[in-house]
C-alpha cells in the first residue's frame with residue numbers, strides 16, 4: 001500500500017491511526033507561513049489542500065465586485081458565501097478518499113460552528129503563531145510568481161526571470177495588513193475554542209524546516 005501511495009505521489013501517512021482520511025485545519029495570521037507548510041503537508045500526507053483565499057480569488061469574477069473590494073481591503077467576505085464554497089468542495093470524491101487540509105477556513109466562529117454542525121470531522125488544528133511585528137516585514141516583502149504561483153520574499157535569491165515577473169498581492173500593504181490582522185485577532189480565540197483539544201500551537205517564527213518538523217510530529221500523533 002505504501003508503495004502504491006508513493007507511486008501516486010502521496011506520503012507515508014494519509015489517514016488517522018483508525019484508518020480515516022485526515023481532516024486538518026491550518027490557521028495563523030497573514031504570512032505566518034501557511035502556504036509553505038500547506039504545500040509540505042499536501043505532498044507528505046496526500047490530503048486535498050483547500051484554500052478559501054485561492055478559491056475566492058479564482059471565483060472573483062463570478063462572485064461580484066463587492067467581494068473583490070472586500071478582499072482587497074483585507075476584510076472578510078460574508079460567511080454564507082465561503083461556507084457554501086467549502087461545503088461543495090468537501091463533498092467531492094477526492095476529499096472523501098484523501099482527506100483534506102483547510103487553509104483560511106474557518107475564519108469566524110460562525111464558520112467553525114457550521115463545520116461542526118454539518119458533521120465534518122476535524123482531527124487536528126495546526127495554529128502557527130508569529131508576533132505581529134514580524135508579520136509586517138514578511139507581508140511587505142512577499143512576492144508571488146504569477147507563472148508558478150510560488151511565494152517568495154524580495155530578499156530571496158531567485159533567477160532574474162522570476163524577479164522580473166513576480167508580483168505583490170493587492171492586499172499585502174501595511175494598511176490592509178492592519179485590517180487583516182484586526183480580523184484575525186478578533187476571531188482566532190473564538191475559533192480555537194470550538195476545537196479545544198485538537199488545537200496544536202506551533203511557533204511559526206522558527207525556520208520553515210523546523211516548523212515543518214513540528215507539524216509532522218503533531219500530524220503523526222493523530
Ligand code: AMP
Pocket residue numbers: 030052053054056070071072074075076077078079082103104105106107108111171180
Ligand atoms: P487569504 O489568501 O487566506 O489571505 O485570503 C484572502 C482574502 O480572502 C481574505 O483577506 C478575505 O477577504 C477572503 N477570505 C478568505 N477566506 C475567508 C473566509 N474563510 N471567510 C471570509 N473571508 C475569507
